Amino acid sequence: MTPTLLLSLVLTQTPAPSLHYTAPQVEAGAQRPLEGYDFTVFEPSGKKADLYVGVDEANLRKTASADAEVVTTLPLGAALRVLERGKERLKVGEYVNHWYSVEYLDTKGTPAGADDEVFKGWLFGNTLTPFRFEADFDGDGEQEVATVVMSNDFKIRVRVLEPSVKPPRRVSSVDANPAGGAYLSVDGGPVVAKLVPSKTAGLALVQLDSTPEACGDFNTTYVSYTVSGNKKGVLGKAKVALTLGGLSDSPSFSEYKVSFQPKQKGLTVVRTNTGEDDSGKEQKTTERTKYQLKDGVFTEVTPAGAASAETKP
Template structure:
């Protein structure tokens, strides 16, 4: 592998897991009803884990009701199997979703299956996610757990947990705006998440790609996690390290490529643009920007030479 690994934009594909939560903007479409929400629906899985708990200390309920008795409490990242989806979409708190019957196996951290304990109950759909990552985000030699969900105010929410920290102070979160909201007249949007390992970027990152259907906007956001002085068992802070945005609205097109330099913890973003002026002439340009990683974010290092332009009839 070369020191600089070129990463082209990776967007949602038909075989890749994704997550979305949207609703029409209230001022434009009138008061929201249950049917005005659109969200990811999960299907039952036969004999296998297919989702994860995206919030910490989620209450597994005996029945599909917010005030039902609690079977057990599940930690961030707990693996569950969907058994069934409740028929009706409902509003619980500030979320609209379905209740799901799920199965959770508590292994108690032991390899002996005889010690496993199986729990069955109900979770509301907003607590579930296909995105769970376990990695050493802060470089202290111990792995953290990260999940990606949609917040009740239609943002992409990344949570990162220090498993050895105290339960009340073991999770940090950061919110990211999805792309395409103004174009589609909605709040919210989709997200596809993947892990960028430290050997690629010099620091472990989460890459969040947002590209709504039938929309010109798209973007990638990189999320970092750092602990002061890399102290083990101490909760750090998740941060939005960098946003990169593009547009596909021919003849106006803007795309980007990101190249990581892991040694110095730097990256380069190359923006390619095609624009049509009022006279119908098409101009093409490229702009290169360099960023250095410091205190959990990427800051531009220096201005690059002026972009070159090419004019076509």
């Protein structure tokens, strides 16, 4: 492969979608200015599906107003095409965002509606997400739907919908903390999400990676969804299965690598810590910790210890 072709391929790759929601930290009771909020802004792209509904029973409004007539109610994970973004940033409830004109799409990516009527309307930006995953998270043979959004209190929120359960009690949710907020004096942060399939981890997981650009802190959180006894038609519980934190702030570095053992439903974390001793020499240590899955949570089964250590001039 020629360097020119390689460069062309790199430049044409679509970057991984991400989501963020932040605002400056303020004293209790103080009001944050609207312009202080920073959040993901979506634009029309002409694709069959731009985004998904990140909440269940979302009201698609006829106009860009929280009091507008409801066109229809959309389920968690419903596919959407963005048609237009409202110009103003507004506060609706506890969220600051834009209104979006969207078109509801069916599973084939074509406009959907009732009686040949295509459902179009407006949704507030906090209900939209680029992250939708479908998998048998609880091992009952049925496919659940999971989405990732930012909550109004600046957490990363994972919702899992049990499709055979009727609303309104068919969704379980759990929150994870984004990285870097304390260092940057903001609430919130970014997230990139992906699905870890059951063949990799022993059960399907939602992986959340939070890596702020202006901060050395980063973390990875795994979210599980389990039902006691793997019963069908029963709402289970979304849980934080494991959270790992790292640091990249020279001369201090703390990195981790996760290896799953799917048959044993366990995992191993190898952490490498690099720093300087009192004399300024580089010192590196490696720790290996094993975890076992129990009731949707990875629990440490061997104490963390330095497997190896070396000192470099």
